[in-house]
Amino acid sequence: NAGVMQNPRHLVRRRGQEARLRCSPMKGHSHVYWYRQLPEEGLKFMVYLQKENIIDESGMPKERFSAEFPKEGPSILRIQQVVRGDSAAYFCASSPAAGGSYEQYFGPGTRLTVT
Amino acid sequence: AQTVTQSQPEMSVQEAETVTLSCTYDTSENNYYLFWYKQPPSRQMILVIRQEAYKQQNATENRFSVNFQKAAKSFSLKISDSQLGDTAMYFCAFLRPTGTALIFGKGTTLSVSS
Numbered sequence: 001n002a003g004v005m006q007n008p009r010h011l012v013r014r015r016g017q018e019a020r021l022r023c024s025p026m027k028g029h030s031h032v033y034w035y036r037q038l039p040e041e042g043l044k045f046m047v048y049l050q051k052e053n054i055i056d057e058s059g060m061p062k063e064r065f066s067a068e069f070p071k072e073g074p075s076i077l078r079i080q081q082v083v084r085g086d087s088a089a090y091f092c093a094s095s096p097a098a099g100g101s102y103e104q105y106f107g108p109g110t111r112l113t114v115t
Numbered sequence: 116a117q118t119v120t121q122s123q124p125e126m127s128v129q130e131a132e133t134v135t136l137s138c139t140y141d142t143s144e145n146n147y148y149l150f151w152y153k154q155p156p157s158r159q160m161i162l163v164i165r166q167e168a169y170k171q172q173n174a175t176e177n178r179f180s181v182n183f184q185k186a187a188k189s190f191s192l193k194i195s196d197s198q199l200g201d202t203a204m205y206f207c208a209f210l211r212p213t214g215t216a217l218i219f220g221k222g223t224t225l226s227v228s229s
Contacts, residue, residue: 033215042119042206042219043160056215089158100148100167100210104217106160 002027004094004107005074012113019079019086021110025094032075033104034067037089048098049075055098082114117142119209121220128197128227135182136192136223138207144168148210149183149190150217155203163205166190197227 005024013019025032030051035043048056049069060067064082069075079086089111093104118141128134140149151163166174166183173181178198182191194201207220 031215033217035217040221042221043217045216045218048215059216091160093160098213098215100212100214103162103165106152108157108159111158 004092004105006090006092006107006110008110009108010111010113012115013082014115015083016081019082019112021077021079021090021092021112022074023077023092023094023107024074025092026105029094029096029105031095031098031102032069033093033095034075034077035091035093037091037109039088043091046077079112082112084114087112087114117144117147117209117211117218119207119218119220121207121223123223124221125224125226128194128225130197130199130227130229132197133193133195134197134225136194136205136207136225138190138192138220140188140190140207140209142188142209144211146212148212149181150208150210151179151181151190151192152206152208152219153201153203154206154222155200160206164192194225199227199229201225202227 032049034046037043045059047067064080066078089109091109092107095102120139147168149166153161164176178195204222206222208217
């Protein structure tokens with residue numbers, strides 16, 4: 001059973017370009033979470049989605065960032081007009097349901113570098 | 116708001132020794148979940164151990180065990196018989212029972228040497 005898949009693993013973008021990060025949850029998981037890890041920091045929650053719905057986006061920056069989890073296909077985290085401060089590792093996690101009883105399984109992360 | 120504090124940025128230990136990583140947290144909730152995650156150089160986040168606050172008994176997973184002190188809001192991780200493969204960054208995390216956002220500490224870098 002494949003784990004959480006993220007691609008690309010590494011992404012380099014110039015300032016002002018768009019970054020698209022993809023996440024395929026584990027089979028049978030319909031809950032997806034995105035976290036960001038800045039250098040030398042812990043992970044910070046960004047957004048929680050279920051199929052076709054954003055449930056909690058309290059950690060998302062108000063501008064330039066968006067996320068979706070369509071009925072078919074992977075979840076996408078989109079960053080428009082990237083700036084140097086967006087350079088970070090972005091992790092996706094999935095779970096079969098929400099709440100503390102259910103482990104969040106993490107993907108390997110996408111390392112975004114903005115030049 | 117909940118916060119998680121890891122006061123040891125770095126620790127080192129010799130193979131076969133025991134090491135304890137500290138974590139404190141702040142919450143007004145009575146029930147919640149606590150986790151320790153390991154992040155090796157590959158950067159993959161791996162769940163090491165979890166504790167449910169309403170359970171008195173400390174969780175144990177092979178060489179890993181926790182000392183959960185609810186009144187003190189402390190949740191330390193003990194690694195026994197340390198191995199080279201334990202070298203990693205370790206994160207303590209908190210989750211409300213109906214919550215979905217894990218709240219992480221800043222991590223402790225553990226180095227195990229031979």
